[in-house]
Amino acid sequence: RRKRLLNPMELIDPPSCPEKIMPTLEPQDLMKLLNTANNLRDRTLLSLLIDTGARVGEIASLKRESIQENTIKVTGKRGERVIPISDEVYRMLLALIASIEPGEYVFTNQQRRRPLTRFGVYWLVKDYMRKAGIHGPKLGPHRIRHAFGKSYLVNGGDVRSLQQIMGHSNITTTQKYASLNLSDVIIKHNKFTPLRAAHAAAQVGFFDTVEAIKEAEEIIASKRGT
Secondary structure, eight states: OOOOOOOGGGGSOOOOOOOOOOOOOOHHHHHHHHHHOOSHHHHHHHHHHHHHOOOHHHHHTOBGGGEETTEEEEEETTEEEEEEOOHHHHHHHHHHHTTOOTTSBSSBOTTTOOBOOHHHHHHHHHHHHHHTTOOSSSOSHHHHHHHHHHHHHHTTOOHHHHHHHHTOSSHHHHHGGGOOOHHHHHHHHHHHOHHHHHHHHOSOOSSOHHHHHHHHHHHHHHHHHO
């Protein structure tokens, strides 16, 4: 029986690839995007994407009876699920569906009343992004989905409820939205550091904290002004 030769490369750990940060959109980008929409259908569609992070196919297949008070029922990869919507989006949807019958699609071609396809929604959103001056990779509805996921967690939402809203079968997928950029980490740290409460409760310090903090604030303000 031949002895198996040891491959020296088996002893070397493969290099780890840095995890890619998913491209997203900032609040000012979303504002510009909404301001670019020039009719009720398109503004409602964009608002619904921003409000729910729904997949493009779920939005394209939305029908009149799928809309209930502050929720929509969509059909995704895992079947049907209910997604909460804001009061603002609910009112916009009510205005949009006022003239359509049950069974009809919510988002249709404005000339022939045919439902927009998922590709039609994709190109519509991508075109509005370009008009709004939004650049970078992967323009389209999925980038809005990423923006929703990130914003939900940054503003205090939890991973479990986000998983349910976005329809992820694996929570690992949802946890990727917790990968924040450096500016987000700094903001979070300043908000949640235990030092703030401890410092406020402390009665004595090693130096005059009032004067030191005042001087530091002046330095920070001068740097921001440059």
